[in-house]
Amino acid sequence: xxxxxxxxxxxxxxxxxxxxxxxxxxxxxxxxxxxxxxxxxxxxxxxxxxxxxxxxxxxxxxxxxxxxxxxxxxxxxxxxxxxxxxxxxxxxxxxxxxxxxxxxxxxxxxxxxxxxxxxxxxxxxxxxxxxxxxxxxxxxxxxxxxxxxxxxxxxxxxxxxxxxxxxxxxxxxxxxxxxxxxxxxxxxxxxxxxxxxxxxxxxxxxxxxxxxxxxxxxxxxxxxxxxxxxxxxxxxxxxxxxxxxxxxxxxxxxxxxxxxxxxxxxxxxxxxxxxxxxxxxxxxxxxxxxxxxxxxxxxxxxxxxxxxxxxxxxxxxxxxxxxxxxxxxxxxxxxxxxxxxxxxxxxxxxxxxxxxxxxxxxxxxxxxxxxxxxxxxxxxxxxxxxxxxxxxxxxxxxxxxxxxxxxxxxxxxxxxxxxxx
Amino acid sequence: xxxxxxxxxxxxxxxxxxxxxxxxxxxxxxxxxxxxxxxxxxxxxxxxxxxxxxxxxxxxxxxxxxxxxxxxxxxxxxxxxxxxxxxxxxxxxxxxxxxxxxxxxxxxxxxxxxxxxxxxxxxxxxxxxxxxxxxxxxxxxxxxxxxxxxxxxxxxxxxxxxxxxxxxxxxxxxxxxxxxxxxxxxxxxxxxxxxxxxxxxxxxxxxxxxxxxxxxxxxxxxxxxxxxxxxxxxxxxxxxxxxxxxxxxxxxxxxxxxxxxxxxxxxxxxxxxxxxxxxxxxxxxxxxxxxxxxxxxxxxxxxxxxxxxxxxxxxxxxxxxxxxxxxxxxxxxxxxxxxxxxxxxxxxxxxxxxxxxxxxxxxxxxxxxxxxxxxxxxxxxxxxxxxxxxxxxxxxxxxxxxxxxxxxxxxxxxxxxxxxx
Numbered sequence: 001x002x003x004x005x006x007x008x009x010x011x012x013x014x015x016x017x018x019x020x021x022x023x024x025x026x027x028x029x030x031x032x033x034x035x036x037x038x039x040x041x042x043x044x045x046x047x048x049x050x051x052x053x054x055x056x057x058x059x060x061x062x063x064x065x066x067x068x069x070x071x072x073x074x075x076x077x078x079x080x081x082x083x084x085x086x087x088x089x090x091x092x093x094x095x096x097x098x099x100x101x102x103x104x105x106x107x108x109x110x111x112x113x114x115x116x117x118x119x120x121x122x123x124x125x126x127x128x129x130x131x132x133x134x135x136x137x138x139x140x141x142x143x144x145x146x147x148x149x150x151x152x153x154x155x156x157x158x159x160x161x162x163x164x165x166x167x168x169x170x171x172x173x174x175x176x177x178x179x180x181x182x183x184x185x186x187x188x189x190x191x192x193x194x195x196x197x198x199x200x201x202x203x204x205x206x207x208x209x210x211x212x213x214x215x216x217x218x219x220x221x222x223x224x225x226x227x228x229x230x231x232x233x234x235x236x237x238x239x240x241x242x243x244x245x246x247x248x249x250x251x252x253x254x255x256x257x258x259x260x261x262x263x264x265x266x267x268x269x270x271x272x273x274x275x276x277x278x279x280x281x282x283x284x285x286x287x288x289x290x291x292x293x294x295x296x297x298x299x300x301x302x303x304x305x306x307x308x309x310x311x312x313x314x315x316x317x318x319x320x321x322x323x324x325x326x327x328x329x330x331x332x333x334x335x336x337x338x339x340x341x342x343x344x345x346x347x348x349x350x351x352x353x354x355x356x357x358x359x360x361x362x363x364x365x366x367x368x369x370x371x372x373x374x375x376x377x378x379x380x381x382x383x384x385x386x387x388x389x390x391x392x393x394x395x396x397x398x399x400x401x402x403x404x405x406x407x408x409x410x411x412x413x414x415x416x417x418x419x420x421x
Numbered sequence: 422x423x424x425x426x427x428x429x430x431x432x433x434x435x436x437x438x439x440x441x442x443x444x445x446x447x448x449x450x451x452x453x454x455x456x457x458x459x460x461x462x463x464x465x466x467x468x469x470x471x472x473x474x475x476x477x478x479x480x481x482x483x484x485x486x487x488x489x490x491x492x493x494x495x496x497x498x499x500x501x502x503x504x505x506x507x508x509x510x511x512x513x514x515x516x517x518x519x520x521x522x523x524x525x526x527x528x529x530x531x532x533x534x535x536x537x538x539x540x541x542x543x544x545x546x547x548x549x550x551x552x553x554x555x556x557x558x559x560x561x562x563x564x565x566x567x568x569x570x571x572x573x574x575x576x577x578x579x580x581x582x583x584x585x586x587x588x589x590x591x592x593x594x595x596x597x598x599x600x601x602x603x604x605x606x607x608x609x610x611x612x613x614x615x616x617x618x619x620x621x622x623x624x625x626x627x628x629x630x631x632x633x634x635x636x637x638x639x640x641x642x643x644x645x646x647x648x649x650x651x652x653x654x655x656x657x658x659x660x661x662x663x664x665x666x667x668x669x670x671x672x673x674x675x676x677x678x679x680x681x682x683x684x685x686x687x688x689x690x691x692x693x694x695x696x697x698x699x700x701x702x703x704x705x706x707x708x709x710x711x712x713x714x715x716x717x718x719x720x721x722x723x724x725x726x727x728x729x730x731x732x733x734x735x736x737x738x739x740x741x742x743x744x745x746x747x748x749x750x751x752x753x754x755x756x757x758x759x760x761x762x763x764x765x766x767x768x769x770x771x772x773x774x775x776x777x778x779x780x781x782x783x784x785x786x787x788x789x790x791x792x793x794x795x796x797x798x799x800x801x802x803x804x805x806x807x808x809x810x811x812x813x814x815x816x817x818x819x820x821x822x823x824x825x826x827x828x829x830x831x832x833x834x835x836x837x838x839x840x841x842x
Contacts, residue, residue, distance in 0.1 A: 021757070025780060104802065110791055112801065119813055120783065198638075202813050217619075218642055223814040244836035251838035336442070358831050359446060362541065370531055370834030379839070380533065380830070381525065392540055392623050392827035393644040394815040406813035409801070410779050413791030415665040417672035418800070 005184060009148075009193035012181050013200035016121040016146035019178035023144050024118055026175060028095035031142055034173035035091035039084040041169040042134065042162070046080045052161035053130065060154055072129045073155055083134040086384065090138045093383040096401040097144045111412045116405040118144030123183075123194045123204040124386075125150045125216060130158035132207065137166050137180045139386050143404035146176075148201065150183040150191055159185070195220035202406075205399075207387050210314065225395060227387035230260035230342035231314050232372040235331040235357070236280075237348035238271035244369060245276065245347040246283050251371040252345065254287045258316050260388055261343050261375040265311065266322040267331045273324045280322075289318045296324040311338040328353055332360045339363060341390045343372040364390055364397035426605060430569075430614035433602050434621035437542040437567035440599035444565050445539055447596060449516035452563055455594035456512035460505040462590040463555065463583070467501045473582035474551065481575055493550045494576055504555040507805065511559045514804040517822040518565045532833045537826040539565030544604075544615045544625035545807075546571045546637060551579035553628065558587050558601045560807050564825035567597075569622065571604040571612055580606070616641035623827075626820075628808050631735065646816060648808035651681035651763035652735050653793040656752040656778070657701075658769035659692035665790060666697065666768040667704050672792040673766065675708045679737050681809055682764050682796040686732065687743040688752045694745045701743075710739045717745040732759040749774055753781045760784060762811045764796040785811055785818035 023031075042049070053075040060070050096116050103113035122145040124136045133149055140147035151159040159182055167177035184190045195204050198221040206216040210229045217224055234252050236245040252263035268276055273296055281300040284291055291297055292306040303322075310321040311334070325331045335344050345367040346357040354368040365375045375398065377385025382400030389395040395403035444452075463470065474496040481491050517537050524534035543566040545557045554570055561568035572580040580603055588598035605611045616625050619642040627637040631650045638645055655673050657666040673684035689697050694717055702721040705712055712718055713727040724743075731742040732755070746752045749767075756765055766788040767778040775789040786796045796819065798806025803821030810816040816824035 021781070024783075106800070106802070110795060114818075117783070221639055223812065225814075241836070247836060247838050255839055255841055354833070360442070362445075362538070363829065365830040365832070367831075368833040370832055370837040371839050373839035374531060374832060374834075374837065375830070379527070381527070391644065393646075396828050397535075397830045407817050408784065409786040409796070409818045410788075411786070411791055411795065412775070412789040413795075415662070415668060416791040416795065417668050418676055418792050418794035420676055 005187055005189055006193045009183060009190055010197055010200060012148055012183060013121055013194075013197050015178040016148055016181060017200065019176035020118065020120045020144075020146040022176050023141070023146060023179055026144070030174065031095070031144070032091040034141060034170055034175050035087045035138055037173040038138065038166050038169040039087040041165045041172075042080055042084040042087070045165050046077060049080055049158070049161045049165065050075055050077070052157040055157040056155055063154075065154065069128055069154070073158070075130060075158060079131060083131045086135055087138045090142050090384050090401075093142065093401060095142065096405050099402075101407055108416060109414070110416050112409065113411075114407050114409050116402065117408045119404060119406050120202040121146050121148065121200065122404065123148040123150065123201050123222070124207065125191055125194065125204065125212065126152070126207040127209070127212070128152045128154055130155045130162060133159050133162045133182075134166070135384070136386060137163075139384055139401060139404060141179055143401045145404055146179050146181075148181055148183055148194060150194055151185055153185045156185055191216065192219060195222050195224065198222050205387055225387070225389050225399070226391040227389055227399075228260040229314060229340045229390055230262065230388075231265065231312065231338060231340040232261060232263045232343045232345070233265045233267055233335050233339060234263045234345045234347065234372065235267040235325075235328075235335070236269060236272060236276060237328060237346055237350060237353050238269040239350040239353060240269075240272060240347040241349055242272065242276055242279065246280055248345065248347050248369070248371050249280055250283060250287060251373055253284065253289055253320050254318070255371070255373045257318055260314075261372050262316065263345070263372045264313065264315050264320060265338070266320055267325050267334060268322070269328070269331070270324050270326050277324065284320060287318075289320055292319060292321045294323040297322045314340070328356055332357065335361055335363075342388065343367065343375040345370060345372050364388065426608055426610050427614045430604060430611055431618060431621060433569055433604060434542055434618050436599040437569055437602060438621065440597035441539065441541045441565075441567040443597050444562070444567060444600055447565070451595065452516070452565070453512040455562060455591055455596050456508045456559055458594040459559070459587050459590040460508040462586045462593075463501055463505040463508075466586050467498060470501055470579070470582045470586065471496055471498070473578040476578040477576055484575075486575065490549055490575070494579070496551060496579060500552060504552045507556055508559045511563050511805050511822075514563065514822060516563065517826050520823075522828055529837060530835070531837050533830065534832075535828050535830050537823065538829045540825060540827050541623040542567050542569065542621065543825065544569040544571065544622050544643070545628065546612055546615065546625065546633065547573070547628040548630070548633070549573045549575055551576045551583060554580045554583045554603075555587065556805070557807060558584075560805055560822060560825060562600055564822045566825055567600050567602075569602055569604055569615060571615055572606055574606040577606055612637065613640060616643050616645065619643050626808055646808070646810050646820070647812040648810055648820075649681040650735060650761045650811055651683065651809075652686065652733065652759060652761040653682060653684045653764045653766070654686045654688055654756050654760060655684045655766045655768065655793065656688040656746075656749075656756070657690060657693060657697060658749060658767055658771060658774050659690040660771035660774060661690075661693060661768040662770055663693065663697055663700065667701055669766065669768050669790070669792050670701055671704060671708060673794055674705065674710055674741050675739070676792070676794045678739055682793050683737065684766070684793045685734065685736050685741060686759070687741055688746050688755060689743070690749070690752070691745050691747050698745065705741065708739075710741055713740060713742045715744040718743045735761070749777060753778065756782055756784075763809065764788065764793040766791060766793050785809065
């Protein structure tokens with residue numbers, strides 16, 4: 001049974017390679033036409049997609065899934081229109097494939113260029129939301145990659161319907177249907193087979209909670225990119241404008257609590273603690289945030305005493321850990337120890353402090369006087385985002401189309417042979 | 422005992438992190454001064470280095486190491502001078518750290534830049550040659566990384582002496598000695614501990630044979646970069662200039678046989694086989710190359726019949742696999758199946774064939790009418806090279822200083838909060 005599953009995953013990966021070998025030759029015109037075809041097909045076949053989704057919703061209710069999960073699982077006319085529009089947006093973005101990254105004519109006349117090329121076969125492992133199926137398929141296609149999608153079993157009917165529509169549209173546009181394939185989703189082992197299919201799969205991107213991502217990274221022999229775990233800090237420096245600090249802390253924490261760029265920890269310099277600790281406590285509590293504070297914060301009414309675990313917790317809820325630090329150095333060390341390398345912010349009016357913080361803090365994004373909420377592919381001008389990488393290899397921060405590519409050195413010569421050393 | 426070793430490796434990684442945190446703040450001026458200090462120290466203390474090396478050579482002889490390995494292990498005045506000069510070359514290269522990769526002022530006024538930053542703690546696992554110890558230490562330092570070096574036990578005395586000299590020079594230059602550390606080399610387990618020290622080590626680069634590299638990649642939970650396995654092909658197209666083809670094949674195969682960019686396989690289009698097969702057979706045999714040929718080649722005197730394994734063999738010797746193919750398509754498919762993604766070359770006068778080959782062949786370097794021997798960091802203008810990556814993630818092809826860096830998004834604002842969606 002498990003071996004059957006492995007064979008299934010490997011066979012899908014081999015079909016994906018054949019598709020990828022064809023896709024690498026597709027011009028931007030062809031890929032964009034396919035994206036528009038896919039968008040039109042999603043709109044035209046929305047009824048069958050919504051019907052399939054209804055089955056998932058019913059099963060989900062029967063299985064007692066909580067309302068917030070059911071909400072993420074639910075498709076509506078408007079959400080289908082949203083993912084269709086997303087594909088059209090991707091069609092409008094520049095093609096990363098073929099971009100010349102570096103190039104020169106060498107002293108010997110060899111014409112050398114480093115160009116972007118597709119990765120090849122890209123796997124995605126993700127949780128409930130079926131819209132990720134369409135987003136991932138679109139970004140993979142535009143960047144010239146064949147996609148192996150491993151969604152959640154709770155979204156099986158929805159994903160199956162969506163992928164069937166996308167595959168039909170690909171064929172109609174003259175591209176192989178196997179540019180997009182859905183992998184079996186009932187057995188955890190299909191993830192294992194995907195992430196150990198070295199040589200068959202070029203990259204796997206897990207999107208989901210820390211548990212999924214750690215499991216993937218620990219077991220994988222295929223290259224992976226860690227995404228989306230954000231224990232983000234806001235550090236309020238001794239020289240902060242406290243009005244600004246209050247508004248940045250509130251925005252970072254409360255704009256959307258379920259996203260990886262939300263702040264989970266607040267660090268306040270001791271020099272402003274006397275004024276700022278009561279002030280921010282009140283402001284956060286007015287916004288219904290529960291504070292898990294160190295001794296200084298815990299002196300305030302309604303603040304819960306923090307445990308050691310709080311400094312490492314990604315709450316994704318209306319909770320924040322809060323601590324007074326003696327210096328910028330202590331803040332930097334605290335972040336190095338507890339941060340997840342996602343987004344870290346300092347609020348300060350002092351140029352030297354800002355320079356120190358941005359130079360020393362090791363994270364995908366480091367902000368001065370700005371909310372952690374700004375870390376976002378669309379905001380950064382990428383047009384679309386497949387996830388936010390928190391690793392240092394290959395891609396760091398929001399991943400757009402370029403981050404789904406590799407590169408290749410191409411040289412044209414005229415019989416160039418290399419002299420013996 | 423094994424746990425002791427793990428503790429040793431982890432302790433070294435933690436010291437490396439402390440050093441890296443200091444090194445990230447070092448300006449180019451400071452790093453270049455340290456590189457010059459290191460070069461001077463190697464020259465000044467050459468006698469003690471050569472003395473240590475003599476011990477390795479004696480042990481190697483006693484252990485019955487073959488002459489070519491002993492030769493790679495041996496240091497001389499000239500070789501010490503060579504690595505010292507190498508450090509000075511690295512000092513002369515631009516600092517990759519701080520380079521702005523992208524940047525703009527967003528519509529809301531947020532000033533956004535993506536800049537290169539060091540990886541942090543970089544591990545190197547390599548085989549006999551002690552000069553790699555110095556090269557790797559120099560490149561890591563310039564790119565702002567603390568290096569954990571795991572060399573071969575056969576070079577233990579040499580590496581210990583070299584690292585002692587480098588560490589003294591670092592301290593003299595005001596940088597932490599722990600920017601360069603040598604790991605225990607007697608037990609294979611030290612490699613295992615290094616490549617599973619996730620969170621402590623940011624990147625491990627194995628340099629050596631396919632066995633070492635596969636073992637590292639299979640077991641690692643730390644990000645790795647595969648380097649240097651080259652089953653490179655030269656494909657002689659139907660429209661090749663056969664004089665050019667002969668010289669490119671000879672140069673690709675015989676310039677240096679022990680290097681990863683040497684050609685290991687020859688593919689000849691059927692249309693030119695009648696003329697070219699006898700001609701290249703003679704030319705290769707005159708250069709003392711043994712041909713492992715398909716049926717067509719095996720009709721020539723002195724050609725050994727190829728077995729299935731030959732198409733996948735990286736000989737690193739005066740041997741070449743040779744085959745006649747019916748079309749460019751067959752050549753591309755053969756390369757996709759048997760190539761290692763290093764360097765592939767086509768010899769052709771036909772623009773369409775050249776465009777097809779460069780677009781379809783998936784390798785770090787793809788050349789038209791040029792020898793595979795050109796794949797080299799110095800030739801590509803990188804100034805120095807830490808290895809040649811054959812993977813698609815992060816770095817592909819020769820890796821210079823830039824490839825030892827990650828990136829970081831830095832944004833400066835003035836109280837920028839993000840509106841709710």
